[in-house]
Amino acid sequence: MSEHAPSPTAGTQPQPVAGSDGRARFRFDVWFFLIAASVFALDQLTKAIVRASLDPHEAWPNDDWFVNIINVSNSGAAFGILQGQTVFLIVTSLVGVAAIVLYYMYPPMEHGLLRVALGLQLGGAAGNLIDRVRTGEVTDFINFRHWPAFNVADSGISVGVVTILWFFLITESERLFGPPGAGKPGG
Numbered sequence: 001m002s003e004h005a006p007s008p009t010a011g012t013q014p015q016p017v018a019g020s021d022g023r024a025r026f027r028f029d030v031w032f033f034l035i036a037a038s039v040f041a042l043d044q045l046t047k048a049i050v051r052a053s054l055d056p057h058e059a060w061p062n063d064d065w066f067v068n069i070i071n072v073s074n075s076g077a078a079f080g081i082l083q084g085q086t087v088f089l090i091v092t093s094l095v096g097v098a099a100i101v102l103y104y105m106y107p108p109m110e111h112g113l114l115r116v117a118l119g120l121q122l123g124g125a126a127g128n129l130i131d132r133v134r135t136g137e138v139t140d141f142i143n144f145r146h147w148p149a150f151n152v153a154d155s156g157i158s159v160g161v162v163t164i165l166w167f168f169l170i171t172e173s174e175r176l177f178g179p180p181g182a183g184k185p186g187g
């Protein structure tokens with residue numbers, strides 16, 4: 001076989017970030033993993049501080065405030081659903097982390113905002129996964145008066161999901177209707 005001829009498997013394997021040179025890919029990778037690691041570290045640090053500083057169900061400053069810090073454990077998922085389903089939640093978290101990494105490695109579209117959102121989600125998913133594996137439950141501590149308590153990992157996941165939804169809403173509306181101002185007089 002000639003050294004310039006394509007191999008029989010050329011084109012059959014997915015290629016990460018097609019068309020990017022190595023330095024551009026490295027810049028994307030650094031930001032993605034830096035964001036994920038930052039969310040993970042901040043999540044684990046804040047949970048450790050809350051567990052060390054407050055007794056279970058203790059609130060600071062107190063329950064009368066609109067928002068407070070409270071030490072509560074959650075064996076379920078968001079909003080307290082699936083309580084006691086630790087094994088199921090560990091498996092789904094592992095699947096979620098794998099999906100985020102695969103989507104990052106083989107994206108159907110490349111955009112920096114999507115990578116930021118995926119980094120937020122990966123850091124959050126890993127933070128809550130570690131808690132579930134280690135203790136069977138997650139420490140939640142940010143408490144608004146009429147909202148279930150949550151943590152930094154939950155925030156990272158939620159902001160990542162909203163960012164992705166917003167991104168696709170904007171790009172789809174531009175695809176369907178054109179960019180803002182298009183077709184208007186003077187625009």
